[in-house]
């Protein structure tokens with residue numbers, strides 16, 4: 001039977017990297033063997049419900065390319081895929097459990113439950129529900145419910161013995177039944193608790209592999225008891241290692257210590273392929289040990305038995321390292337340009353044709369680690385009125401005579417392309433017998449307004465002859481017009497000029 005897996009996020013806030021992580025593994029597990037990957041929205045906690053969160057979660061899965069086969073957006077045979085729209089199914093399950101005496105209503109008020117716990121503490125007993133409503137006669141329970149008295153429904157769990165299940169990665173896990181204290185399955189607001197909803201839905205949706213984070217291991221015995229009470233066969237359980245903060249204690253990743261929002265990584269210019277590849281390496285490895293692989297390659301090679309349980313650390317430097325590799329090499333140039341283009345447009349930049357954009361992106365990519373890095377220092381490709389930095393002006397000033405020479409030589413070039421420009425620059429350097437930097441640095445500064453930028457010939461080829469000449473002219477003008485007032489060289493020159501003028505004036509009189 002092909003596997004059916006699910007990711008079951010609760011729409012309570014920012015789409016979490018942990019959700020992307022577990023989603024990725026569920027996706028590849030299903031797709032590896034032609035199964036189905038479900039996205040189910042677990043919105044039964046009405047207090048923590050955030051109406052914008054669902055759309056953002058769906059958007060993140062789309063962006064990552066982990067498009068669910070079934071879910072609220074695409075529908076599917078087991079819909080609806082939002083738990084708040086499936087309340088009748090949970091009610092039916094509860095009614096059946098009540099009728100079969102496997103669950104019971106409990107009418108205690110919050111004050112009564114607090115008093116119960118205080119008493120337990122005083123007597124040195126483990127705190128937890130003591131099953132006091134279990135023996136309530138059915139007629140009394142029905143009458144009080146019919147009279148509108150608030151209640152919860154609890155699962156009647158065995159007091160003796162133990163409950164076991166097999167975790168596919170950890171082996172058998174057993175918990176004493178005395179630890180399971182008749183958990184609430186239906187809340188007083190009529191909504192199911194997580195435990196009931198997850199069991200009813202996993203069964204109704206035909207989920208074969210419940211793959212989720214390690215933190216749910218302690219809930220699993222309750223789910224096992226619920227499956228048994230409802231007469232459902234058990235799915236396989238696979239609990240993934242938790243992602244850890246890169247701190248000394250390797251605590252579970254948390255907002256306080258780390259940015260856990262997928263949207264925020266996206267906004268920082270992280271590409272989805274890199275985030276997925278980075279997450280894929282968290283507790284899993286390719287059979288041949290290679291670090292860089294695509295979602296398709298992961299899918300083809302996926303085997304959950306290769307998941308290792310050592311707590312993988314969410315190391316931001318590593319994420320950036322993956323991102324840089326995708327940007328510098330692994331993403332196709334056209335594809336990359338398509339992602340950078342909207343960022344450029346948002347800055348109000350435009351370009352004459354597609355080739356121009358491709359050339360710019362190709363030239364800049366070796367210097368970029370994120371998509372945002374492309375906008376930094378790229379203005380000179382799109383905006384002729386860029387400002388010159390002070391450092392750039394100093395370089396222009398230092399190379400003034402070279403720039404004047406080059407302006408002349410370039411203007412005489414009949415044919416302007418990479419080779420002719422390269423030849424011209426190198427020929428000039430040779431004839432002058434100077435260090436190449438003495439020529440290139442001022443040129444680079446003249447063309448870009450900055451002291452550091454990619455190769456001069458490359459930039460010149462992209463922007464073209466006319467703009468190269470305009471920029472050399474503007475740079476030369478700028479050093480007389482815009483050098484900062486505290487520049488001693490300029491002050492000296494000005495003073496000399498004034499003195500010379502004064503002298504001349506004096507002679508004329």
Ligand code: GLU
Nearest residue numbers: 008009010042198212216
């Ligand atoms: N709604 C739970 C969560 O937010 C799902 C846990 C599970 O996969 O069973 O993580």
